[in-house]
Amino acid sequence: EAQVTQNPRYLITVTGKKLTVTCSQNMNHEYMSWYRQDPGLGLRQIYYSMNVEVTDKGDVPEGYKVSRKEKRNFPLILESPSPNQTSLYFCASSLTGDWSPLHFGNGTRLTVT
């Protein structure tokens, strides 16, 4: 089954403790992206990647890192999480970086205390 898989689904952590949210897609998509969803703000793009070893900032990249060493994986790294990063995070992928529809994972709900 074609899908985007995120792990974990739920994560509670404390301020400053490094964490990684994994994202993997099995559709051989070139493009991958991370969004955060907050009430009243919709979804905002954090980082995106047009292909392996190519990443770029979205609208709200501060406090996040990403890497794209393999085509299928695009982990989101929070080196020193803070409470304002409490949010619902979505990974998405698409065949190419232009116009093709995005496929979303089921989300990771992160709480930073």
Added chain:
Amino acid sequence: GDSVTQMEGPVTLSEEAFLTINCTYTATGYPSLFWYVQYPGEGLQLLLKATKADDKGSNKGFEATYRKETTSFHLEKGSVQVSDSAVYFCALTTGGGNKLTFGTGTQLKVEL
């Protein structure tokens, strides 16, 4: 910059009622327009899209027409079902990095 404005929810309807969710946008260039749907506990799924002016996107009984003159892409369905209860997001992209600009989402609740 690009932006999308959606009507605020929640919208509560009775089953078989007519649905309209308003969406207007501002964008540089000629955007493609999308409606995504998010069911409880799930990620977003593409519902329909339109890539140029006067195009009509349709899927699962939902429709939206790309109106360049009014910069709108309103979502409509003639007869909603309980299973349509979800959050609906209007979005656009002007290409180049496939970055979607989303509206804030409209929650729809359909009751028997």
